[in-house]
Amino acid sequence: xxxxxxxxxxxxxxxxxxxxxxxxxxxxxxxxxxxxxxxxxxxxxxxxxxxxxxxxxxxxxxxxxxxxxxxxxxxxxxxxxxxxxxxxxxxxxxxxxxxxxxxxxxxxxxxxxxxxxxxxxxxxxxxxxxxxxxxxxxxxxxxxxxxxxxxxxxxxxxxxxxxxxxxxxxxxxxxxxxxxxxxxxxxxxxxxxxxxxxxxxxxxxxxxxxxxxxxxxxxxxxxxxxxxxxxxxxxxxxxxxxxxxxxxxxxxxxxxxxxxxxxxxxxxxxxxxxxxxxxxxxxxxxxxxxxxxxxxxxxxxxxxxxxxxxxxxxxxxxxxxxxxxxxxxxxxxxxxxxxxxxxxxxxxxxxxxxxxxxxxxxxxxxxxxxxxxxxxxxxxxxxxxxxxxxxxxxxxxxxxxxxxxxxxxxxxxxxxxxxxxxxxxxxxxxxxxxxxxxxxxxxxxxxxxxxxxxxxxxxxxxxxxxxxxxxxxxxxxxxxxxxxxxxxxxxxxxxxxxxxxxxxxxxxxxxxxxxxxxxxxxxxxxxxxxxxxxxxxxxxxxxxxxxxxxxxxxxxxxxxxxxxxxxxxxxxxxxxxxxxxxxxxxxxxxxxxxxxxxxxxxxxxxxxxxxxxxxxxxxxxxxxxxxxxxxxxxxxx
Amino acid sequence: xxxxxxxxxxxxxxxxxxxxxxxxxxxxxxxxxxxxxxxxxxxxxxxxxxxxxxxxxxxxxxxxxxxxxxxxxxxxxxxxxxxxxxxxxxxxxxxxxxxxxxxxxxxxxxxxxxxxxxxxxxxxxxxxxxxxxxxxxxxxxxxxxxxxxxxxxxxxxxxxxxxxxxxxxxxxxxxxxxxxxxxxxxxxxxxxxxxxxxxxxxxxxxxxxxxxxxxxxxxxxxxxxxxxxxxxxxxxxxxxxxxxxxxxxxxxx
Numbered sequence: 011x012x013x014x015x016x017x018x019x020x021x022x023x024x025x026x027x028x029x030x031x032x033x034x035x036x037x038x039x040x041x042x043x044x045x046x047x048x049x050x051x052x053x054x055x056x057x058x059x060x061x062x063x064x065x066x067x068x069x070x071x072x073x074x075x076x077x078x079x080x081x082x083x084x085x086x087x088x089x090x091x092x093x094x095x096x097x098x099x100x101x102x103x104x105x106x107x108x109x110x111x112x113x114x115x116x117x118x119x120x121x122x123x124x125x126x127x128x129x130x131x132x133x134x135x136x137x138x139x140x141x142x143x144x145x146x147x148x149x150x151x152x153x154x155x156x157x158x159x160x161x162x163x164x165x166x167x168x169x170x171x172x173x174x175x176x177x178x179x180x181x182x183x184x185x186x187x188x189x190x191x192x193x194x195x196x197x198x199x200x201x202x203x204x205x206x207x208x209x210x211x212x213x214x215x216x217x218x219x220x221x222x223x224x225x226x227x228x229x230x231x232x233x234x235x236x237x238x239x240x241x242x243x244x245x246x247x248x249x250x251x252x253x254x255x256x257x258x259x260x261x262x263x264x265x266x267x268x269x270x271x272x273x274x275x276x277x278x279x280x281x282x283x284x285x286x287x288x289x290x291x292x293x294x295x296x297x298x299x300x301x302x303x304x305x306x307x308x309x310x311x312x313x314x315x316x317x318x319x320x321x322x323x324x325x326x327x328x329x330x331x332x333x334x335x336x337x338x339x340x341x342x343x344x345x346x347x348x349x350x351x352x353x354x355x356x357x358x359x360x361x362x363x364x365x366x367x368x369x370x371x372x373x374x375x376x377x378x379x380x381x382x383x384x385x386x387x388x389x390x391x392x393x394x395x396x397x398x399x400x401x402x403x404x405x406x407x408x409x410x411x412x413x414x415x416x417x418x419x420x421x422x423x424x425x426x427x428x429x430x431x432x433x434x435x436x437x438x439x440x441x442x443x444x445x446x447x448x449x450x451x452x453x454x455x456x457x458x459x460x461x462x463x464x465x466x467x468x469x470x471x472x473x474x475x476x477x478x479x480x481x482x483x484x485x486x487x488x489x490x491x492x493x494x495x496x497x498x499x500x501x502x503x504x505x506x507x508x509x510x511x512x513x514x515x516x517x518x519x520x521x522x523x524x525x526x527x528x529x530x531x532x533x534x535x536x537x538x539x540x541x542x543x544x545x546x547x548x549x550x551x552x553x554x555x556x557x558x559x560x561x562x563x564x565x566x567x568x569x570x571x572x573x574x575x576x577x578x579x580x581x582x583x584x585x586x587x588x589x590x591x592x593x594x595x596x597x598x599x600x601x602x603x604x605x606x607x608x609x610x611x612x613x614x615x616x617x618x619x620x621x622x623x624x625x626x627x628x629x630x631x632x633x634x635x636x637x638x639x640x641x642x643x644x645x646x647x
Numbered sequence: 648x649x650x651x652x653x654x655x656x657x658x659x660x661x662x663x664x665x666x667x668x669x670x671x672x673x674x675x676x677x678x679x680x681x682x683x684x685x686x687x688x689x690x691x692x693x694x695x696x697x698x699x700x701x702x703x704x705x706x707x708x709x710x711x712x713x714x715x716x717x718x719x720x721x722x723x724x725x726x727x728x729x730x731x732x733x734x735x736x737x738x739x740x741x742x743x744x745x746x747x748x749x750x751x752x753x754x755x756x757x758x759x760x761x762x763x764x765x766x767x768x769x770x771x772x773x774x775x776x777x778x779x780x781x782x783x784x785x786x787x788x789x790x791x792x793x794x795x796x797x798x799x800x801x802x803x804x805x806x807x808x809x810x811x812x813x814x815x816x817x818x819x820x821x822x823x824x825x826x827x828x829x830x831x832x833x834x835x836x837x838x839x840x841x842x843x844x845x846x847x848x849x850x851x852x853x854x855x856x857x858x859x860x861x862x863x864x865x866x867x868x869x870x871x872x873x874x875x876x877x878x879x880x881x882x883x884x885x886x887x888x889x890x891x892x893x894x895x896x897x898x899x900x
Contacts, residue, residue: 272753276767281758285750562745565706566806567733570726572762 013111017118025126027094030550031087032127034543038080039131039172041536044142045073046164047135053143056154057521064522068529075533079540081175082300086544088179090551091120092186099187113187117180124176131172132165149528152521212266215259223252227595230602242602249595253302257295261587262288279576282563286580290552294584297548301541302588302595308537309596309618310603315530316614317607322523328416329513331397331450332361332480333489334496338508344479346499354491355483361396362480363389363449365458366466368473372434381456383476384433385414386466390448397480399446406462411438414458415445431459434472438465450480451511476507486515538622542629545588549581549633553640560641577637585630593619650682653813653846654703659712661698672698673709674869680814685840685847687857689888690866691895696850697818699866703848704737704816705729717813734759738807738815742822744799746791746806752798753778753787756806763810777805781835797828801835808839817849821856833859854892858885865891 025032048054054065095116102112147154226248229241265288268274275281291298336347344362351357366384373382387405394401403412411431429440438461447453461469483489489512501508563573600615661673672695680686690696701707703714705721713720717736721729739745746755756777757770765773778784781801791799800820807815817836821829837859839845849860857863863875863884875891877884 269754272757272771273767275754276757276761276765276770278764279762281750281754281761285747285754289749559747559749562747565741565745566739566759567730567735567737568759568762569730569734572730 013115014118017115017122020115021119021122028091028123030547031091032123032130034547035084035087035124035127036131036134037539037543038076038083039128039168040135040138042073042076042080042171043132043135043164043168044139045069045076046167047139047161048143048146049073050161050164051143051159053147053154054152054525056152057525061519061522061525065525068522068526072529072533076536077171077175080172083540083544084172084175084179086297086300087547088120088176088183090547091123092116092183094551094554095119096187096190109188109190113184116187117184120180120183124173124180128169128172132169135168136160136165146525146528146532149531150524152524209263209266212259212263215255216263217259219252219255219259222248222255223595226252227598230598238606242606245598245602249306249599250303253306253591253595254296254299256591257291257299257302257587261298262291262295265291279572279579282573282576283580283583286556286576287583290580290584294548294552297544298584298588301545302591304537304541304544305588305592305622306595306599308534308541309592309615309622310599311530311537312534312618313600313603313611313614314607315527315534317603317609317611318523318530319527320609321607322520322527325520325523326515328447329451329454329517330486330515331399331447331482332511333483333486333513334481334492335450335452335511336477336479336496336499336508337452337511338477338479338506339474340506340508341477343477343499343508347479347481347496350495350499351481351483351492353495355485355488358482358484359397360479360481361393363393363478365476365478366469366473367476368433368469372472373432383456383458384466384469384473385458385460386463387412387460388463390460393448394446397448397482399448401446403442403444403460406438406441406460406465408462408465409436409438410441410462412442412444412460413440414448414453414460415443416454433459433469449478451513452478486513489514534618538625541588542625545585546629546633546636549584550636550640553637556637557641573641574634574638577641578634581630581633581637585626585633589623589626592622650684652679652681653684653717654678654680654848655713655715656703657713657715659699659702659714660710661695661702661707662710672869673702676712676869676871678864678871680846680848682813682846683840683844685837685849685859685861687849687851687860687863688866689851689854689857689863689892691852694866695869696852696866700816700818700848700850704739705733734763735810736813738810738812740800740804740807740815740817740820742819744791744796744803744823746799746803748791751788751790752783752794752802755791755802756787756809759806759810773809774805777809780838781805782831795828796824797831800824800828800832804832804835804839808843808845812845814846814848817847819851820849821851821853829856854885854888857888858882863888865895867895 048069049066054062057065099112099116102115103109107115226245229245229248232238232241265284269284269288275284334347334351336343344360348357348360363385368382368384370382387403390403391401393399406412413429431438431440438459449456449458483492493512496510496512499508500510560573564570596615596619600611604611656676656678659673659676660671662669662671664670676699688696688699698707702709702722705714705716709722712722714722716732719728719732721732724732733739746752747758750758753774756774760770760773761767774787775784778787781804783798783801783805786794786798786802791802794802800823804815804817804820807817820836821832824832833856836847836849840847840861847860849856851857858877858881861877863877865872865875872895873891875884875887
């Protein structure tokens with residue numbers, strides 16, 4: 011029989027065993043393909059080139075993350091595959107096959123598995139691609155008609171990335187087989203030595219893990235101005251390292267402590283599952299840590315999505331405070347403008363304010379924005395009253411000012427409460443900041459300082475007074491009707507300077523944020539599914555290894571119900587440990603994100619943790635069922 | 648006066664194979680085992696030793712006939728009852744030890760007790776006591792991979808005895824051991840039989856091993872061919888078993 015034929019036969023007979031492997035790998039292919047597809051499809055072209063570019067960049071980044079994930083996933087699953095096969099392969103050694111030949115056999119078989127996964131992944135990926143884009147657009151609240159369109163490029167890219175990664179590990183497996191001794195292969199499935207780890211190593215790991223994790227949490231909570239980004243990166247690295255050390259040190263240490271307490275151990279099924287857990291955790295702690303980190307990523311992704319969404323809504327709301335804004339040096343233009351607008355639209359509310367534009371030279375620079383203006387406090391108070399915006403700013407003293415901010419997406423620099431502005435050589439201390447859109451769109455492009463009326467009057471001779479007239483119409487989508495009338499009064503001469511701002515509520519300048527939001531939700535789901543998949547696969551694999559042990563237990567007369575109870579408890583721990591670590595860590599990561607994005611995300615945090623909990627419970631129940639099915643060896647042989 | 652009857656086998660038949668192609672492996676076996684018996688069953692390959700043991704230990708079911716264990720017919724009771732019966736009334740010793748490699752020797756021995764809901768303190772007390780009598784007290788905290796074959800098998804025997812079962816079934820207990828370890832183990836079995844009045848049924852193909860028993864049944868072609876009983880001397884008994892084997896011929900591996 012030729013090697014190829016033998017490999018084919020092996021593949022066919024064991025395809026059921028490796029179904030989990032094939033399905034999970036094709037799942038990663040499906041996800042990658044769908045994201046790639048978004049880049050090459052024109053569904054998002056409606057948003058305009060700039061937005062499309064943003065979206066593409068974000069998805070490109072996500073593809074890199076997915077690629078990394080794929081790398082680890084394939085690494086992990088081929089490893090499982092290899093250990094599972096080694097013993098079986100070892101038998102061939104006795105049949106006189108050389109290591110090279112066996113390696114070749116393994117390569118052929120894994121190539122078949124890999125290709126099967128590729129075909130299933132690409133096929134199902136193409137099937138769901140339209141659905142994926144539809145959902146993505148629906149969550150993003152973008153109305154586009156999607157045409158079925160097949161592009162070969164994303165398929166090629168996905169296939170190449172996948173195959174490249176897969177081949178690396180197939181070759182790695184080949185090398186490992188060629189290099190291994192017969193004994194290794196034959197006893198590959200019974201390497202159960204080193205059950206116990208040296209205590210001091212565990213203690214060192216446990217202490218290091220606790221310290222590192224605590225440091226990571228501290229970094230996440232730190233509000234340190236410009237270094238916030240650095241602290242965030244440090245927090246990510248520290249938390250990941252901490253989680254690994256925790257699973258490698260503190261948790262095994264804890265269970266070994268429990269195990270030493272025999273009065274605790276010899277109760278019900280504890281002898282079985284605590285011992286099994288300790289035995290498994292040595293091999294599995296990386297898996298637990300990885301799923302914990304993945305779940306953490308998923309919570310953070312969802313929180314990021316919601317933060318962006320909240321931010322997006324705020325920005326849109328901010329901009330749409332007024333539909334029209336006139337900035338002019340002509341006092342009293344307001345009545346004219348009002349009449350013009352009323353011809354086609356109804357005014358919901360309006361406001362006016364005078365501002366003082368100072369020569370740039372009078373400021374001692376500490377900001378990038380060049381446009382600056384001074385507002386009198388009393389007028390701002392009146393404006394707030396006219397528009398119905400909330401107003402709780404204190405009246406600044408003669409050497410104080412209030413900063414009016416716009417609404418940024420991210421603020422890496424924390425608010426500096428004691429900033430000082432120097433105007434014409436005089437220092438003004440900032441006593442408050444506000445993000446209330448008193449001046450709507452203008453507030454985004456001009457820095458405003460609110461000062462005491464007396465100070466305003468003192469500064470009057472130093473600059474030019476401008477008048478702002480702001481209108482919000484009832485039907486903001488009908489704004490175009492008034493444009494032609496308003497344009498009759500705009501002017502750009504030295505004597506008459508009148509500029510107009512009109513806000514299109516459908517403006518798509520920040521539409522990419524909506525897409526990012528929906529992509530984040532997808533990432534949330536992808537990460538949860540991935541972590542569930544990994545744990546499930548691990549359990550599935552463990553169950554195979556446990557078969558022999560449970561056969562023994564049945565032989566010595568331990569009933570299935572009792573064994574089922576032990577399995578349920580052991581598996582509940584398997585799922586609970588990564589979940590608890592994730593739940594605690596997520597509080598810190600989401601909090602850090604909330605700091606950066608200036609949003610309270612606790613509710614999102616709680617909801618996502620609950621979603622993961624439900625999903626974990628589902629996986630858990632499924633695992634218990636599969637485990638029992640695999641171990642449910644009949645008493646009769 | 649005769650001791651209490653532990654096991655009673657009546658007209659045991661066992662067929663293997665699908666309809667039309669059946670082979671009768673056991674062809675009507677009758678056997679009574681009383682408390683404090685130490686029985687060895689010998690026979691050539693294919694004589695039905697393992698099948699008989701599997702049926703007795705409720706791992707397999709007979710085609711016909713009954714097996715009464717402590718007054719209950721184990722061929723007729725439910726699985727749940729069977730599990731309880733196996734856990735409480737039967738102790739098993741296997742050729743390949745079957746200790747769980749995930750736990751220490753002490754945990755292995757204590758397992759059947761703790762699963763039966765015996766208080767932890769009593770578990771500890773009983774495991775240490777039994778380990779002492781088997782010369783294992785220094786190895787209690789070790790894992791199976793750290794133990795020698797003989798230690799493992801004595802550990803497995805301790806596990807089988809810990810619940811004070813009505814009967815112990817031992818399937819080729821010395822099959823994987825060297826002669827020194829074999830002798831140690833057999834001495835242990837003899838000790839529990841003599842001192843603790845344990846009932847033992849052992850399947851073996853080794854005459855030396857069988858000579859430790861009080862009675863030896865020779866199984867051949869699915870039937871009990873003869874019974875040998877030990878006199879005063881083990882060596883003399885051993886010679887008789889060898890003679891019998893020789894006279895019967897066949898493959899005794």
